[in-house]
Amino acid sequence: MTVTSSHTASPAEGARGAVPQQPQATRADLLRRTLRRQANAVTVVTVPGPAGFTATSFTSASLEPALVSFYLSSTASTAAAVRAADVFAVHLLGAEQTDLARAFARSGVDRFAGVDWTPGEGGVPLLPGADAWLTARTVQIHDVGDHFLIVGRLLSAGGPASAAPLVHHDGAFGTFRTR
Numbered sequence: 001m002t003v004t005s006s007h008t009a010s011p012a013e014g015a016r017g018a019v020p021q022q023p024q025a026t027r028a029d030l031l032r033r034t035l036r037r038q039a040n041a042v043t044v045v046t047v048p049g050p051a052g053f054t055a056t057s058f059t060s061a062s063l064e065p066a067l068v069s070f071y072l073s074s075t076a077s078t079a080a081a082v083r084a085a086d087v088f089a090v091h092l093l094g095a096e097q098t099d100l101a102r103a104f105a106r107s108g109v110d111r112f113a114g115v116d117w118t119p120g121e122g123g124v125p126l127l128p129g130a131d132a133w134l135t136a137r138t139v140q141i142h143d144v145g146d147h148f149l150i151v152g153r154l155l156s157a158g159g160p161a162s163a164a165p166l167v168h169h170d171g172a173f174g175t176f177r178t179r
């Protein structure tokens with residue numbers, strides 16, 4: 001991976017030997033290339049409708065009160081449904097659930113076609129095969145650049161939590177096992 005910046009060599013740097021100039025990448029390109037190196041847990045976020053999408057931006061935000069958060073592109077096909085939802089569910093996927101992650105990452109199709117789910121509190125779709133899941137009530141929505149941040153207060157959680165996690169790294173799905 002090559003990362004470039006807008007830094008230009010000072011005369012002292014030039015004395016040590018010139019570094020070949022590379023085409024200038026946009027900051028978005030630099031961020032995208034750099035963050036591909038970060039492994040992330042794969043989740044499927046669902047909201048009433050039903051609507052849902054695959055996300056790797058899910059994280060805890062606070063323990064007291066119990067808050068979780070995720071980001072979604074403002075131009076995503078599910079953006080309006082997520083913004084309108086009072087509740088959401090986050091399903092943490094196990095290593096064997098790559099097909100489910102891919103199904104919810106597709107655009108322009110019914111992501112729930114052929115997927116078992118049951119309605120939870122407020123009609124939020126729950127995916128019974130997830131290794132772990134939680135539901136939350138939306139408490140904050142913030143526009144952040146070309147995305148928006150959703151923060152929710154934990155309502156419930158469950159699942160066997162026994163599978164190795166599904167992770168996304170460098171554009172591919174994989175897993176991580178402890179020794």
